[in-house]
Amino acid sequence: MKVCVYGAGAIGCHVAARLVSGGADVSVVARGSQLAAIREQGLRVETPDGTLTAHPRASDDPADLGPQDAVLVTVKAPALTAVAAAIAPLLRPDTPVVFVMNGIPWWYCHGLKGDLAGRQFAEIDPDGIVWRHIGPERAVGGVVYSSCTVTAPGTVRVLSAKSRIILGEPTGEGSSRAAALAAILRAGGFVCEVTDQIRDAIWTKLAWNIATGPICALARAPMNVALADPTVEAAVRALLAEGIAIARGLGCMIAPDIDAIVKAVRSSPHKPSILQDLELGRPMEIDALYTIPLALAEMASVPAPTLGLLTALLRLQAQQGRQQ
């Protein structure tokens, strides 16, 4: 299977290395120092179980890589429109595009009935560029649990003992395209399942991001450091409850184990990816992870005061950073 990973950062390099291990014919769209390092020495992914190395083809020009059987997009949300504008050479009419990203995806309302039917989110897809250039029929949802950081060009450190990916069609239908990719990801060492309820999986993960991202970014602290303070742990629990309530208000009847999440977060020295972006002066995924969930909360009449306050502070922090 010919698979291209678009965006060779922390998650993209990990996924690409696992796809190579799983037997796929893998290429990556990379740029800058990542591209130079991958071309020169390949990928190095350091995991708790040992180091994976892989030598996928790499280019900053999708035309060099040609049409694929599947594309996995692993950029941050603010980079999506640029990806949509450049992705065409990778696509045949039937090539699926899997968005392995945090937050509310641009295709979220595709196939939904009721209040959200047909809605698009200008915050993450201005002028519907992604909707028009890629199209929701190609989109497959991807939810990833894997704490990853680029530690040097071409090198990624993975802290999670077991990394997990959940795939699912926006329409909830079973699909051979998701099943085929899941089989390769499993062969490469991911725990990977296909769900017919991808929005439940999105919200279950988003509750983690809601609970940890703004706090760690505002405190500039990794998760275990932030949660050592009992007041912060209480806020994390409140945020988890808000995230779960919003999901339920939208009809996703998720019930994750809050104690288990808090225990996992309390013991992890990972810096959430939004904190990594803040430290590197990169655009943060505030809209996909927080602004849109808050708009959906309002729509569903679900109060989310803690998330509202922290999102406003995070936005201010981002503005101040840009003015410095």
Ligand SMILES: NC(=O)C1=CN([C@@H]2O[C@H](COP(=O)(O)OP(=O)(O)OC[C@H]3O[C@@H](n4cnc5c(N)ncnc54)[C@H](OP(=O)(O)O)[C@@H]3O)[C@@H](O)[C@H]2O)C=CC1
């Ligand atoms: N890191 C983590 O632990 C986790 C992250 N996630 C989610 O996964 C997604 C990816 O995150 P992560 O891997 O951390 O992000 P990174 O910033 O590490 O990686 C994104 C990569 O995409 C590249 N990129 C951006 N735009 C383009 C473009 N137009 N052409 C080519 N390459 C491009 C970036 O290059 P450049 O650096 O030059 O901008 C960077 O190498 C996010 O949605 C994140 O929230 C989910 C779970 C855990």
Ligand SMILES: CC(C)(CO)C(=O)C(=O)O
């Ligand atoms: C916090 C974490 C690792 C949860 O898996 C995450 O999604 C991120 O770093 O953005």
